[in-house]
Amino acid sequence: MISPDPMAAIFSHGWNFSTLGSLWLPNSASSFGPEIQWLWDFWYWMSVFFTVLITGITVWFCIKYRFRKGIRENADPAPDHNTPLEITWSIIPLILMLVLFIFGFKYYMDMDQPPSGCYKISVLAWKWHWQFTYPDDAVTNTLYIPLNTPVEFVMTSKDVLHGFWIPDLSIQRDVIPGRTMTIWVKAIRAGHYKLQCAEYCGDGHSEMLANVIVMPIPAFKKKLAQAADIWMHNGKVLPLHVVGKRVAQLEGCLGCHSVNGARGTGPTWKNLAGSSVQLVSGSATADYAYLKQAILYPGQKMVAGFNNVMPDYYSDFAGAAHKRARKLDALIWYINTLSTHASKTSQPPVPDLPGKAGKAATQPASAAAGKAKSGKPAATEKAPPQKGAAIPAAAMPLVALGKKLYASMGCIACHTVNGTPVVGPTWKNLAGYPVKLTTGKTVIADYQFLRFMILQPGKKIVAGYPNIMPSFTTTLAGKKNAKKLDGLIWYINSLSDKTSKTTQPPLK
Amino acid sequence: MSAVNIPPKPKLNYLNCDKTIRSWLLTLDHKRIGVMYLISTLTAFFVGGMLAEVIRTQLLVPKGLIFHATKHMSSFAAYKHYNQVFTLHGIIMVFMVLIPIIVAGLGNVVIPLMLGAKDVAFPRLNLISFYLYAGGAVMAIVSTVCGAVDTGWTFYTPYSITTETYVCFMVGGIVMIGFSSIFTGINFIVTIHKMRPPGMTWFRMPLFLWGIYATSIIQVAATPVIGVTLLLLILERVMHIGFFNAALGGSPVLFQDFFWFYSHPAVYIMILPAMAIISEIVPTFSRKHIFGYEFIALSSLAIALIGFLVWGHHMFVNGQSAELDTIFSFLTFLVAVPSAVKVFSWMATMYKGAIKLDTPMLYAISFIILFTVGGLTGVILGCIAEDVVLHDTYFVVGHFHYVMFGGTIIAFLGGLHYWWPKITGKMYNETMGRITCVLLFIGVNVTFFPQLIVGAEGMPRRYASYLPQYQGYMIASTVGAYIQLVAFLMMAGYLIHSIFRGRKAPDNPWGGATLEWTAASPPTHYNFDDTPLAIEDCYDYSYIKYDPAIDGYVRTDMPAKPAEEPETAPAHG
């Protein structure tokens, strides 16, 4: 019976009943730790006393009054009841019980009533995953708790009962679907702790853990700011499929779906996209539409051999908000990267369908586009009234190269050429036009600007668009790649009716 | 003075009077039904025990030794099997072992004998009860063979509604076992009310009968509620009636209230008969009158009644109102007091006795110590603020195993060894019995004490894998489980050996003063030739003397060797 964690005992800030520290219980990092430890110690030593007393007396009687042939064959006369004695040994336990009851009640009331003005963290639990949402919309899987701040957890479950249980913070409460449960805590010691699911919830119950990090408020704020943007990491914008992997972790997909082919609670994601899937009734091809449906409404098309345990992700991904829909696409991109069968049909459609966009790029702009005219070489010849310099014939091969790169490098996923703004700004009529940045400045999209935006997209951001474009430094920077980069910029120029010398790359 | 007629040693007893299988399967004899219950419950105990060994073996390493991730199986898919194992362990041990083993197993054999009656009040109902139990067990087996259940023995909604395992069969089986329990309860209440022998007033009844009486009241009053609860669960799964389904406007927590309204009293169904056995064994082996008879008798009833009002202490963290938490906590502390006083009374009984440390007495002493630990750990769980940091951890597991195993099973084993000569007519090897008891006592502590510590440190229950820092305790616990396995194998060995090779048992090997010891060992088909009178105090051992000739005890107020007398002794006054 030694203190299980001597280090914790040394760094203890809690009030201890004895120099031995609170045996067994973890050294609580919460503000009610001292109360709980005091009461525990009281009970603990009371129990030790009574266990030793009862065991000792019983064993002593067994020895002292043991049956001995010829010496002690019969009991000595003794009363078979003694009212004062019986009352005494009823009253003493009763008093001890009342002490435990009263303090247990008092401390519980403290734990039950959150102080006003708590910092609120929403907790959402589902099989077998925790997700925490902070007031500024950051979403994390690790629970960050600001130090010395009363925090109230507002909890609910998507599917079955779960138990929100952090031993080191001495808090536990069930998380119940259809109800909102609350619990609060004030952490008084920074550190790394574990959240464990305490209420049995099925296959992954024992792995339904989350890291809990209690940190000082400045560090906490910094952490949340980082967590708020899943599209970036250390200032670098991530490719979509990497974002998809993050989404998969955040939403707890990987607990049930393996990425290495192992059989799990759900089908593996390895070689899933584009393959044929055996359903409970019939079969289907795991194309984009199927994957989307399977994530949003999991019960609708059950894969043969698996149980219907997946909660629906409707609220996580569906809806009008672009941000959420894009997360789903990122996730499906990730699933596609795991498959050798992945194809156009299994990949998320790049906005405004690649085929159409490609066509649009080769054809004159539609009349509906208004004054806009395609900057395509053929068109420039037919459009003398158009202002700005035309594309010189010498640049035509570069325009063609740029157009090819537009599709092959994936620019097509986020930038249209027909004037529709999607994830990123459209390339139609971009070159030579003024662009408003998030800093509030307005700049003309000239050659230098375009170059800068392709190579270091995160540095300047066009107002109204998310900062999600990956940097193309590795593929387009340097002398070796100068031709490619210029080709792209020539292509962008060819789409604009304000193309001019300043917006075009220099011709050698 | 006794007016019990001891007939000549009969050749035919209840075991050998008719040896056909049919005569066993259709028997109305309470002793045979009791023996069938004992065989069934012990078989179930064996299965449940082996599952426990599987659980303990799995937990030897943090990621699971038996069910863990492989190339072809993710960890979750593997853990599902672990979940099925602990669920089955819980269901078997609670519904098929702990609840019936003492009341229906030993109780069926002993109660009519203690009452000097020929049988229980409703022998046919008794047989129906047994077959309901057997039918329930069959349904549980069907469920297990089809794909088992992974809900935990508590069947908490909404998990039990949504899981795609065979919950309906299992729950249906438990409903059947519940009805078996109700009928047994009715049978025993009526038997104790209406079939007491002349002279046995309520306060002259052996305490075992008081314990069974209190237990039967709980069985009759609480079991219908779990019946209807589980029925609702089946309807929920089959017809989507929506009572416990949040999506349909129901409340998943209501299920918990209903479930514990039965299952907490069910804890007393398990522990009251255990205490009742101890109340028989301790005075017999101390050769001294039980201390505080009235208190022990009435405290059984008090525990039974208050036990109905404490179910909410299983739900301190599920968000029921703080007022309810407080009331339930208070009542929980109240119910602890009579249990404590019972322990003190047993100790006072031993004071100045002449204590013979035979196997049943060793079990009784083990019970007192283990139950003390179980009770004290229960006290802290009833304390609301502390329950928050202990709820659903291994501390709870350790606590209820101390009570259920260290209490009920140890007391049952004491009772089994106590009445074994009466049931089988044979004596087991006393030395082996004592060694096994000590080994088991060590095994129980090594198994369950580390669970208390690891739970307090924060390890939740029902975990197929766990954080590495808990591994030391888990290994210790597993070692304890293996020690228990060895002890039980030894016990099975010497008990089975005794049936075939055991020394013939005298009618009264321990010197008990209750009426069952006046019957032959094993008793005849109708137990007694004449309804015996119960004039003496059943805890007065002064007139029961050891007779070396038969290596047993005889009552000195009647002819020492009735077997030598051709005709039955005339009834005294």
Next chain:
Amino acid sequence: MSEAMQVEVNPQVVKKHLAHHFDTMQQQFDAGKLGMWLFLATEVLLFSGLFCAYGVYRALHPQIFQFAGLYLDPISGLINTIVLLTSGFTMALGVRFAHTGNRKGLSVCLILTMLGGFGFLGIHGYEYFGKYRQRLLWGTNYHPTVAPDGQKLLPAVGLIPPLARPKPIEAAPWHHLTLMGKRGFNVVHSNLAPAPIGVQGVVSKAKLPAPTGPYSQPNNVQIFFGAYFLMTGLHSLHVIIGIGLMLWLLIRNIRGDFGPSYFAPVEFVGLYWGIVDMVWMFLFPLLYLAH
């Protein structure tokens, strides 16, 4: 309970009907009667579990019960009450005839009681059929088309007619929770969305649309019909068992088993029928007069 019901001593009957383990017919009768009372107590507890569930839901959602109670017809409930009470009376009379050894009277009474039981089941069956036609069923099967007074029900709070229901929401097994940042949780109510239940100040801040018409209905009315079918169904099952028991008594009576010194089975079935009546006396006001 078993207050001094005297059983006549008749040696022949004793030989035929006294079990080996009882000393006297009186003891056997008393034991049987106590056992029967205990069994009936468990029956009452079985129903009281359901009454508790009813009480809890009624306390949590009074509006459901006020609304849905209008669907039940108190008149047919009242007729059923009268039918069942009458059969209770004929059963009691039958027990009396058994005590006095009036075989013919007992047979007539048993037949009348059975007829009462069948009548009760018939009226109930008719009601069930009506509920089925209106799709006033439990759980997910609740899709009513008409309001309690027969008018067309407007799609309103929490109710979207089955065909017009948006597919995805129907398919989603649980209500949809949306995390709304600072505002905490918002429960988006689908047609199956849970009403805010809870003890500790529940945070369902979703604003329900105002009722759109006089026949708009509250959420989760299916709970009431779940309770209705469950409780009356279980009670009807007891009526069916009772009719079966009476048939058995009738056969035994025609065979001439019963008389002043052996009437225990009649007495016990009488007690059982009394409990069946009593349960109905609770069910009727709780369900039919719920509004």
